[in-house]
Amino acid sequence: METRGTRIGLGVATVAVIAFLWLPLLLIMAYAFNSSTIQSWPISGFTLHWFREAWHDPEVRRSVELSLKVGLAATAIALVLGTAAAAAIYRFRFFGREAVSFLLLLPIALPGIITGMALNSFFNFGGVQLSMWTIVAGHATFCVVIVYNNVLARLRRSSPSLIEASMDLGADGWQTFRWVIWPALSTALVAGGLLAFALSFDEVIVTTFTAGAQTTLPIVNAIVFVVILATVIPVTIAQRLTGDTGVLRRGAAASKAAAAATGGGAV
Amino acid sequence: MAVEERIEQSPERAAEPSGTPDVRLERVTKRFDDVVAVDDLSLEIERGSFFALLGPSGCGKTTTLRMIGGFEEPSAGVIYLGDHEVSGTPPYKRDVNTVFQSYALFPHLSIFENVAFGLRRKGTRGGNLKGKVEEMLDLVQLSGYGRRKPRQLSGGQQQRVALARALVNSPRVLLLDEPLGALDLKLRKEMQLFIKRLQHDVGITFIHVTHDQEEAMTMADRIAVMNRGKIEQLGGPDDLYERPQTAFVAGFLGISNLLTGEVSGRDTVRLGDGTTIRVRADALDGRSGRVAVGIRPEKIRPDDQDPNALQGVVRERAYIGVSTQYIVETRYGNVTVVVLNDRPGSIPHSPGDHLTLSWDPEATFILDPMEEPA
Ligand SMILES: Nc1ncnc2c1ncn2[C@@H]1O[C@H](COP(=O)(O)OP(=O)(O)O)[C@@H](O)[C@H]1O
Ligand SMILES: [Mg+2]
Numbered sequence: 026m027e028t029r030g031t032r033i034g035l036g037v038a039t040v041a042v043i044a045f046l047w048l049p050l051l052l053i054m055a056y057a058f059n060s061s062t063i064q065s066w067p068i069s070g071f072t073l074h075w076f077r078e079a080w081h082d083p084e085v086r087r088s089v090e091l092s093l094k095v096g097l098a099a100t101a102i103a104l105v106l107g108t109a110a111a112a113a114i115y116r117f118r119f120f121g122r123e124a125v126s127f128l129l130l131l132p133i134a135l136p137g138i139i140t141g142m143a144l145n146s147f148f149n150f151g152g153v154q155l156s157m158w159t160i161v162a163g164h165a166t167f168c169v170v171i172v173y174n175n176v177l178a179r180l181r182r183s184s185p186s187l188i189e190a191s192m193d194l195g196a197d198g199w200q201t202f203r204w205v206i207w208p209a210l211s212t213a214l215v216a217g218g219l220l221a222f223a224l225s226f227d228e229v230i231v232t233t234f235t236a237g238a239q240t241t242l243p244i245v246n247a248i249v250f251v252v253i254l255a256t257v258i259p260v261t262i263a264q265r266l267t268g269d270t271g272v273l274r275r276g277a278a279a280s281k282a283a284a285a286a287t288g289g290g291a292v
Numbered sequence: 293m294a295v296e297e298r299i300e301q302s303p304e305r306a307a308e309p310s311g312t313p314d315v316r317l318e319r320v321t322k323r324f325d326d327v328v329a330v331d332d333l334s335l336e337i338e339r340g341s342f343f344a345l346l347g348p349s350g351c352g353k354t355t356t357l358r359m360i361g362g363f364e365e366p367s368a369g370v371i372y373l374g375d376h377e378v379s380g381t382p383p384y385k386r387d388v389n390t391v392f393q394s395y396a397l398f399p400h401l402s403i404f405e406n407v408a409f410g411l412r413r414k415g416t417r418g419g420n421l422k423g424k425v426e427e428m429l430d431l432v433q434l435s436g437y438g439r440r441k442p443r444q445l446s447g448g449q450q451q452r453v454a455l456a457r458a459l460v461n462s463p464r465v466l467l468l469d470e471p472l473g474a475l476d477l478k479l480r481k482e483m484q485l486f487i488k489r490l491q492h493d494v495g496i497t498f499i500h501v502t503h504d505q506e507e508a509m510t511m512a513d514r515i516a517v518m519n520r521g522k523i524e525q526l527g528g529p530d531d532l533y534e535r536p537q538t539a540f541v542a543g544f545l546g547i548s549n550l551l552t553g554e555v556s557g558r559d560t561v562r563l564g565d566g567t568t569i570r571v572r573a574d575a576l577d578g579r580s581g582r583v584a585v586g587i588r589p590e591k592i593r594p595d596d597q598d599p600n601a602l603q604g605v606v607r608e609r610a611y612i613g614v615s616t617q618y619i620v621e622t623r624y625g626n627v628t629v630v631v632l633n634d635r636p637g638s639i640p641h642s643p644g645d646h647l648t649l650s651w652d653p654e655a656t657f658i659l660d661p662m663e664e665p666a
């Protein structure tokens with residue numbers, strides 16, 4: 026039972042956490058429009074000057090271009106590998122199944138720098154030149170997990186009897202995929218892809234501008250503003266897509282109710 | 293009759309000699325690791341019949357059904373659909389459709405498209421498709437619901453969509469796995485009669501799995517009572533109830549009173565204290581030695597009007613509305629008696645009353661004696 030006190034306490038805590046996460050971001054986003062180069066509150070005047078500067082800065086351009094390419098490539102790889110891994114884990118019981126699941130999830134928990142260092146020495150060891158593709162490989166490690174998690178969650182939520190029903194009604198493996206599995210998975214794939222892209226996209230820019238740092242601060246603010254939007258928008262869409270699965274959830278609830286009813290219905 | 297004509301027979305089915313069973317299982321066994329789910333089971337199901345597999349949870353009903361549908365392969369034994377052996381044939385090539393316990397309607401498709409799913413896979417298109425689907429929706433009293441999504445329908449309606457989706461393919465056999473399990477009691481009773489009528493109208497063989505003996509008896513022409521992967525007894529509802537052959541069947545289909553004794557003649561059994569009771573000669577069937585005589589509670593009268601009589605004292609009384617149930621203590625243990633409350637103002641017997649119980653020898657059945665009664 027939750028009392029009025031705990032409810033208020035939880036409410037306050039939630040607001041505090043959200044403020045902690047979002048206030049710095051909102052502050053930086055506001056500075057992007059600051060007409061002064063000195064960051065002080067309140068901002069001295071409104072300007073779009075820094076956005077123009079950023080747009081014409083060749084270095085910024087190059088890094089945004091790179092981010093886009095890396096993000097798209099990493100997402101594409103993640104969609105293929107993540108889906109395949111989820112399908113295998115869901116469908117087959119094999120030796121080491123739990124271990125595979127654990128190994129896939131690990132990169133999220135490890136600090137990015139560890140993964141980066143590990144990959145770096147791996148590439149050095151193999152004599153691979155650092156390039157866009159080595160960055161893609163690095164990003165794919167966590168993008169795969171995102172897609173994998175989304176697809177696996179969707180698979181687990183949809184009833185296996187849908188596949189049997191489809192086969193029962195004369196659909197072979199391919200037709201069942203085309204008409205039953207794909208429609209159920211497609212939104213999970215789009216959501217997973219968007220999330221993966223959002224994660225990858227900001228990574229490059231953040232790296233460039235926290236490491237390089239010859240760029241003047243207000244330009245960075247403008248870039249941060251764009252990056253935040255480029256992250257928030259796909260994540261929001263992804264949230265909506267994964268939330269819109271009432272149908273599948275209802276299906277699962279119905280079968281659970283059925284199981285309960287037949288379990289207890291005997292006289 | 294009209295409906296029967298609408299359901300087309302496949303040419304393959306029409307060519308079979310009449311009397312070929314629609315489904316035949318020959319010594320089928322299914323093992324899961326160390327569990328024997330179905331144990332050397334043989335079974336024939338006559339064309340056009342309503343057949344029920346009845347038994348407690350875990351006795352292997354679903355596994356049997358899934359082997360007929362092609363979702364599991366037998367570990368041993370052979371399954372025939374008509375005169376075709378179907379080992380290794382995948383579900384989508386079997387002339388069988390299933391109504392799943394959870395309905396398994398496709399959530400992203402409309403009701404129309406759910407019902408059309410099987411026809412589309414077979415290449416039916418256009419007006420022919422539309423006509424068949426609508427006819428089927430009409431048959432399950434859901435015309436006008438075609439554009440809705442499954443989630444917009446009640447449980448009973450979803451159930452009928454699942455029936456339509458399977459029947460529209462006019463399969464050789466329709467498999468139903470506890471199809472009414474998720475419905476409340478009142479709706480379940482309605483659907484029992486609805487499905488029975490539907491089966492009668494379409495003339496397709498139905499195999500219905502249930503753990504509810506009343507449901508099986510209401511719906512089926514023939515019932516196989518299963519226990520631990522085997523068929524204990526197969527027969528019509530009245531055979532099973534009036535003439536159970538094993539204690540398990542007798543107990544599963546209702547309450548029965550069992551008196552143990554020694555066969556003392558063509559149609560007599562002598563109880564422990566020397567009292568002789570008369571039984572059905574054909575039930576005794578030349579047996580000798582110890583047997584258990586069974587009598588259903590409603591076959592016993594609380595008076596001495598029938599040939600077999602027993603003295604006892606009422607211990608408990610439960611008023612059930614349509615009837616009253618008494619537990620009567622006798623020399624042979626407690627006997628359950630059910631008396632119909634069919635007369636206004638009839639005076640019930642009270643705990644402590646002495647009572648004479650009697651029954652007709654025709655109402656008895658004979659089982660192997662049990663280990664000493666618990
Ligand atoms: N896929 C499976 N793997 C392992 N054991 C199973 C599987 N399916 C069924 N069983 C076992 O087989 C037995 C019969 O199950 P089932 O056919 O579902 O019974 P029922 O439908 O009569 O309740 C049970 O002991 C069950 O646990
Ligand atoms: Mg079952």
